[in-house]
Amino acid sequence: MSRETYGVLIYQEQVQRAANVLAGYSLGEADMLRRAMGKKKPEEMAKQRAIFVEGCSRVNSIPEKQANDIFDLLEKFAGYGFNKSHSAAYGLISYRTASLKANYPVEFMAALLSNEINNTDKISVFVAECQRMGIPILAPDVNRSSLKFAPETISDGGKAIRFGLAGIKNVGEAAMAAAIAEREEKGTFSSLEDFAGRLDTKVVNRKILESLIKAGAFDWTGERRDTLFSRVDQVIAGSSAAHRDRASGQRSLFDMDELMAVAAPSSVAPENQVVWSVEEYLQNEKELLGFYVTGHPLDKYKSALEKGKFKNIAEIDTLKPGATPYKFAGLISDAQVKYTRRDGKPFAVVLIEDYSGQAEIMIWSDTYAKKGSLIQKSHAVVLVAKIEADQRGENRKLNAQDLLPLQADEQPIYGSGLRLISGFRGGKAMEVVPEPAVVLELDCSRDQIEDLMTIREVVRRHPGRRPLHLRLRTKTGEEVILAADDRFSVADSFLEDSSLNGWLESSH
Numbered sequence: 203m204s205r206e207t208y209g210v211l212i213y214q215e216q217v218q219r220a221a222n223v224l225a226g227y228s229l230g231e232a233d234m235l236r237r238a239m240g241k242k243k244p245e246e247m248a249k250q251r252a253i254f255v256e257g258c259s260r261v262n263s264i265p266e267k268q269a270n271d272i273f274d275l276l277e278k279f280a281g282y283g284f285n286k287s288h289s290a291a292y293g294l295i296s297y298r299t300a301s302l303k304a305n306y307p308v309e310f311m312a313a314l315l316s317n318e319i320n321n322t323d324k325i326s327v328f329v330a331e332c333q334r335m336g337i338p339i340l341a342p343d344v345n346r347s348s349l350k351f352a353p354e355t356i357s358d359g360g361k362a363i364r365f366g367l368a369g370i371k372n373v374g375e376a377a378m379a380a381a382i383a384e385r386e387e388k389g390t391f392s393s394l395e396d397f398a399g400r401l402d403t404k405v406v407n408r409k410i411l412e413s414l415i416k417a418g419a420f421d422w423t424g425e426r427r428d429t430l431f432s433r434v435d436q437v438i439a440g441s442s443a444a445h446r447d448r449a450s451g452q453r454s455l456f457d458m459d460e461l462m463a464v465a466a467p468s469s470v471a472p473e474n475q476v477v478w479s480v481e482e483y484l485q486n487e488k489e490l491l492g493f494y495v496t497g498h499p500l501d502k503y504k505s506a507l508e509k510g511k512f513k514n515i516a517e518i519d520t521l522k523p524g525a526t527p528y529k530f531a532g533l534i535s536d537a538q539v540k541y542t543r544r545d546g547k548p549f550a551v552v553l554i555e556d557y558s559g560q561a562e563i564m565i566w567s568d569t570y571a572k573k574g575s576l577i578q579k580s581h582a583v584v585l586v587a588k589i590e591a592d593q594r595g596e597n598r599k600l601n602a603q604d605l606l607p608l609q610a611d612e613q614p615i616y617g618s619g620l621r622l623i624s625g626f627r628g629g630k631a632m633e634v635v636p637e638p639a640v641v642l643e644l645d646c647s648r649d650q651i652e653d654l655m656t657i658r659e660v661v662r663r664h665p666g667r668r669p670l671h672l673r674l675r676t677k678t679g680e681e682v683i684l685a686a687d688d689r690f691s692v693a694d695s696f697l698e699d700s701s702l703n704g705w706l707e708s709s710h
Contacts, residue, residue, distance in 0.1 A: 211279045213286040220276060225257030239277050308337055308353045308361040316350035319369045322492035329493045338362035338665060341418040341495045342370055344397060345390040349379055357663040357699060371490045372413040377405045394420055394430055398441040408438055416486035418495060424655050428478040499533050502610045503582055507531055516558035518598050523589045527603050530585045532556035537577050542567060550577050554585060563587060563600040573605035582608040639669035640692055642705040646676050660701045666693025
C-alpha cells in the first residue's frame with residue numbers, strides 16, 4: 203500500500219498497517235488505535251502510546267525516542283485521514299465537480315446556489331465566487347425567476363444566473379411555487395395589482411409582497427420600489443375585494459384592473475410617500491438576498507478606491523505581519539464596543555468590508571479614545587492598520603492604528619435615478635462635464651412613456667459598467683441631459699442591440 207502513495211501516509215489503513223508491522227498490533231488492536239486517535243481522548247492516547255513504544259522496542263528494537271516520533275506522526279495523520287474507500291470516493295467526486303465547474307461554470311454555480319437556497323450566509327459566499335468568475339447574478343423577477351437559481355441567456359449570447367424566488371427571505375417556497383405555477387398557466391404578470399389579484403391572499407400576504415418589492419422582484423414594472431411599497435395596503439385591499447366577490451359568485455361590471463384601480467400609483471399622495479435613499483435600497487437587498495445586487499454602498503467612493511492607494515481586504519493573507527501598517531478602505535458593517543477587564547476602558551471590535559471581502563479589526567483603547575466617533579455602522583472609513591496573526595486560528599486580523607473618514611465622489615440624485623448633467627436648475631444654466639458614457643437621444647414631442655419602458659428593458663438585458671446618459675429635447679425646444687445612476691450602467695453589447703430604434707446618439 204505504501205508503494206501507491208510513495209511512502210506518504212494517506213489512508214487510515216496505512217496507520218493500522220504501520221502499527222501492525224512496527225509495534226506488533228493485531229489488525230483488531232490497530233483499529234482500536236485508529237479509533238482512539240480519531241476521538242483524541244488524552245487518557246486513551248497516553249495508554250496507546252505506551253503500548254506502541256513498548257511494541258516497537260520488542261518487535262523491531264526501535265529506540266524509545268524514534269518510536270515516540272513515529273507515534274506523533276501517526277497521531278497527527280489519523281485525526282483527519284480517511285479510509286481508502288472514502289478517499290477514492292471523495293477524489294472521484296472532487297474530480298467530477300471540478301470538471302463541471304471548469305466546463306459548465308454557470309450551470310454548476312446555479313446548482314450550487316440552489317442547494318443552499320435557504321442559507322443566506324452560504325449564498326453570499328457563492329455569489330462572491332460567481333463575481334470572481336465573471337458570472338453575472340441577475341436580480342429576482344416574478345416574471346423571469348424560477349423557484350431556485352437558474353441559468354439565463356442574456357442578450358449578448360452569454361449566460362448569467364437568475365436569483366431564485368425561494369431564495370428571498372420571508373417569502374417561502376410554497377408561496378413562490380404557487381406564483382410560478384400561476385405564471386406558467388396563465389402568462390406573465392402585468393403589474394403588482396395583477397400579481398396580487400391572481401394569487402390567493404393567504405398565499406401572497408403583505409409580508410411576502412413587501413419582501414418581493416424590497417428585493418427588486420417587481421423592478422420590471424418601471425416603478426420605484428418605495429412607490430410600490432407605499433401602496434401595498436391598497437393593493438391587498440383591492441385584491442381581497444376581488445377574491446371575495448369571486449368566492450361569492452359575483453361578477454363585476456369592470457375587469458380586474460378596473461376593480462383594483464384604487465391601488466393605482468396615482469392614488470398615492472406624494473406627501474404621504476416615504477422616499478428611500480440608495481442606502482435603504484441596498485440594505486434591503488443585502489438583508490433579503492444576502493448580497494448587494496443593483497449596486498454597493500461603496501459605489502459612491504469608487505474613484506477613490508480605484509486609485510490604488512489602498513490594499514484590498516482579500517490581500518490580508520498575502521501581506522507581511524509586523525510593525526509596518528497598511529492602508530485599507532471600506533464600510534463598517536458591524537461594530538461592538540467592549541471594555542477592558544483591567545481598567546474598564548472602551549475598545550471596539552469592528553467588521554469592515556470592501557468589494558473583495560470583509561475582515562475583523564481590533565480598535566484598542568488609545569485609538570478608540572481619539573477616533574471613536576467614526577466607528578458607526580454603515581460609515582465608510584480609511585483604516586491604517588497592522589496585520590497580526592489571530593491566536594484563535596490560522597486567520598489574520600487587523601490592529602487599527604488610525605481611522606479617517608473616506609471622502610465620497612459626486613453623488614447622483616438617487617431619488618429619481620438620474621442627476622442633471624446640463625440644462626437648467628433653479629432658473630440658472632449649468633453644465634457638468636460627464637464621464638465617458640453611452641448617450642441616448644429622446645424627443646418629448648415624439649417619444650412616449652412606452653419608449654422609456656422599452657429602453658429600460660434593453661438596459662436590463664445589458665448590465666455593465668458604462669454610464670448611461672439621456673439627452674432630452676423638451677416640447678419647447680430646450681435640451682437637458684440626464685445621467686442614469688450606477689444601477690443602469692450598461693455593457694458594450696448595449697450599443698449593438700437593435701431594439702434601440704435610432705435612440706442611440708453616440709458613444710464617447
